[in-house]
Amino acid sequence: MGDKATPHGAAGRAPSADRPSAVRNVVLVGHSGSGKTTLVEALAQTAGAVNRAGRVEDGATVSDYDEIEHRQQRSVQLSLVPVEWGDYKINILDTPGYADFVGELRAGLRAADAALFVVSAAQEADAVVGSTRAVWEECAAVGMPRAIVVTHLDTARTDFTRLTELLGSLFGGDDPDAVLPLYLPVRGAEGADGHAPATGLVGLLTERILDYSTGTRREDPPDEAQRPLIAEARARLIEGIIAESEDETLMDRYLGGEDIDLKTLIDDLEKAVARGTFHPVLAAAPAADGGKQGLGTVELLELITGGFPSPLEREAPAVTTPEGQPRPAVTCDPDGPLVAEVVKTSSDPYVGRISLVRVFSGTLRPDETVHVSGHGLADRGHEDHDVDERVGALTSPFGKQQRTLAHCVAGDLACVGKLARAETGDTLSAKDAPLLMEPWTMPEPLLPLAIEAHSKADEDRLSQGLARLAAEDPTMRLEQNQDTHQVVLWCLGEAHADVALERLRGRYGVQVDTVPHKVSLRETFGGPSAGRGRHVKQSGGHGQYAICEIDVEPLPAGSGIEFVDKVVGGAVPRQFIPSVEKGVRAQAARGVAAGYPLVDIRVTLRDGKAHSVDSSDAAFQTAGALALREAAAEAAIHLLEPVAEVTVLVPDEYVGAVMSDLSGRRGRVVGTEQAGTGRTVVRAEVPEIEIGRYAVDLRSVSHGTGSFDRSYARHEAMPAHLADKVRRQTDRAA
Incomplete structure (x- = not known):
């Protein structure tokens, strides 16, 4: 990791690797607007993968991935840009910065061996904390190496020294000196606005000036005026590196006045970065015009x-058989058994389904048959499957281009065509020795979006379109609600929902309309009542005759519907008593007041009449339903609403705002507890009708730092004024 430029590959061919040690997989993480995609383009240009205009051979740019991204002017999906630098192939994984697409970020973390956190010098500290601190801690938990790159250095507010100190306090934890700059920016002449643009860098270890002012890197010695500014930062960097050194004598030698040689410092720096114990800060900017x-x-x-590790140095996820039997850990060996994972699924209108795959063991080759194993996420519309499939062509993506690969070795990534059944998160393995990798954690979608087909033609295509959408995006949950009869897409936020609708329309040709989301209300009796059902019809031929009398009383919550037979003397023949119960239960399912299922009641059949010829099963079913409706007309019917147990995790400074917001939603806070340094868990019970948009609102209340989950607790009585409002809405709809 010196200060000398390395020869690189040429544009126009697919970067490839024949051994894991030559591969580097790095994921870019950062807030929306931090400049990740611009940085990817700059790295590709420096590596010679694109020309000076940032374009590949056919005129497309490296960031040409999705029409939605062009229209929305932001990244909405994980993308791979492979480049060559010297003898290495670097797989750069660019992730969306917006919170709604955290599923794409998690996929990038799964595919990578190191993370590069991109921080804009123009953004406020709150943006850095809210969007990246949780991901930083997630990487720390698994020991993933991390570095930080500062972008937008040319903003007038930029103070690189102050920003690096802030980064040390935010990400260094108990050791701010574990986050230190390797280079300091060199400023050019001040412009008319009094701002001096960055024209180069000072290498703190080599004490050399790296001049980029001409668009081509040049190395010069510092002048005497710069040396005092370099000395202080250099001393702190050296101490930070030595503190992480495996050589325990190095610090004593340095403090004793020994001049530690540059090679030793660089070797120790690279080892500390690869171990994930030291996190260097760098600065970057696109080339000036013509550079x-x-x-x-x-x-x-x-x-x-x-500095970043090769795939050989990273432990692979655990594997089992598809039946769940443990298997020995896989190693990054090109000659080992095939174990690969689909980290992203997309659809191309011409090619069909394309799977982005990370190979953890073995070598993947085109046209071979592999076994596809999936955990299945039934609650999200993903089926569990266990099938053999033939691999299509292997390609290396670059913008909209797909360049053919001969193979993909362990540690590398490639795109695979024609895997019709494979979905994101599935495992590819040898067909005669199928394996299944431990899944990564998926965020829970908590924003409901109820949809209806716009026309009959759209209705015919809707099912297939939704299935393909779910295959691409495991963070989306598809629900066919049996109570409300709505099709609901559960999303991570409004932007996520917008992208889902646009993909349905533009990619799969399905036009849908959004409708208000309904929660699953229930009805119950407020007190005892009685009803008489009389179904008597004579219209020539075989008639219909059934009369039944019932008593209804409420039961404790969760009791369901209990049916009791207390008929004496054969007033209702024994063969028709089940018919009465069937009619009662059918009417209860339809509701008796506002059209919601009736629950928690005991229905007692106490009397009735029958006819020797005209009575029938159908007649007594109808009489049972009529009796229940008459009993309901004479009683107070309560509406029950579902109540959720909500757990909110927020920084301490937002606890008061969150609790106040929950109270305004008719919520009951049941407790709080600390969750590590500076974070609190708030537990509450909140009616579900009040938290339909909580995924969006919490982000606003907590400045993007909060998260929550929820689970069904019970149904309880809705306040009378709200219940009346629901009934009026039901009457108008009818």
């Missing part, structure tokens, strides 16, 4: 190849 190398891009590529 071919952006500021800091050479240094960043050298950090990735020299």
Whole structure:
């Protein structure tokens, strides 16, 4: 990880790797607007993968992935950009920065061996904390190596020193010196606005000036005026590196006045970065007009190849058989058994389904038959499957291009065509020795979007379109609600929902309308009542005759419907008593007041009449339903609403705002508890009708730092004024 540019590959061919040690997989993480995609383009240009205009051979740009991204002017999906730098293939995984697409971020973390956190110097500290701190902690929990790159250095507010100190306090935890800059920006002449643009970098270890002012990196010695500014930052960096060194004598030697040689420092730095105990801060910017190398891009590529680990140094997820039997851990061996994972699924209008695959063991080759194993997420519309499929072509993506690959070795990534059954999260393995990888954690979608087909033609295509949408996006849950008879897409937020609708319309040709989401209300009796059902019809021929009398009384919550037979003397023949019960239960399912299922009652059949010829099963079913409706007309009917147990995790400073907001939603806070340093869990019970948009509202209340989950607790009586409102709405709809 020195200060010398490394030869790189040429544009126009697919980067490939023949051994795991030559692969580097790095995921870019950062807030929306931090400049991740621009940085990817700058790295690709410096590596020679694109020309000076940032375009590949056919005129497309490296960031040409999805029409939705162009229209919305933001990334909405995980994308892969492979480049070559020296003898290395670097798989750069660009992730969306918006919170609604955290599922794409999780997929990128799964496919990568190191993370590069992109922080904009123009953004406020709250944006850095809210969007990236949780991901930083997630990476720390699994020991993933991390570095930080600062973008947008040319903003007038930029103070690089102050920003790096802030990053040290935010991400260094108990050791701020574990997050330190390797380079300091060099400013050019001040413009008319008094702002001096960054034209180069100072290498703190080598004490060399890296001048990018001409668009091509040049190395110079510092002048005497710069040396005092370098000395302080250099000393702190050296101490930070030595503190992480495996050589316990190094600190004593340094404090004793020994001048530690540059090679030792760089070796220890690279080892500390690869172990995930030291996190260097760098700066980067796109090339100036006409330039071919952006500021800091050479240094960043050298950090990735020299400091980040190869796939050989990362432990693979645990594997089992599809039946759940444990198997020995897989290793990153190209000659080992095939174990690969689908980290992303997309559809191309011309090619069909394309699966982005990370190979953890073995070598994947085109046209071979593999076994596809899936955990299945039945509650999200994903079926569990266990099938053999033939692999299509292997390709390397670059924008909208797909360049053919001969194979994909362990540790590398590739796109696979024609896997018709494979979905995101599925495992590919040898057909004679199928395996299943431990799944990664998926965020729970908590924003409901109820939809209806716009026309009969759309209704015919809706089922297939939704199935394909669910196959691409495991963070989306597809629900066919049996109580409300609505089709509901559960999403992570409004932007996620917008993208889902646009994909249905543009990619799958299905036009849908959004409708208000309904919660599953219930009805129950407020007190005892009685009813008489009389179904007597004579219209020539065989008639219909059935009379039954019932008593109805409420039961405790959760009791369901209890039917009791207390008929004496054969007033209702024994063969027709089940018919009365069937009619009562059918009417209860339809509701008796506002059209919601009736629950928690005991219905007692106490008397009735029958006819020797005209009585029938159908007649007594009808009489039972009529009796229940008459009993309901004479009683107070309560509406019951579902109540959810809500658990909210927020920084301490937002606890008061969250509790106040929950109270305004008719919620009852049942407790709080600490969840690590500076974070609190708030537990509450809230009516579900009040938290339909809580996924969006919590983000606003907590400035993007909060998260929550919920689970069904029970149904309880709705306040009278709200129940009356629901009834009026039902009457108008009828």
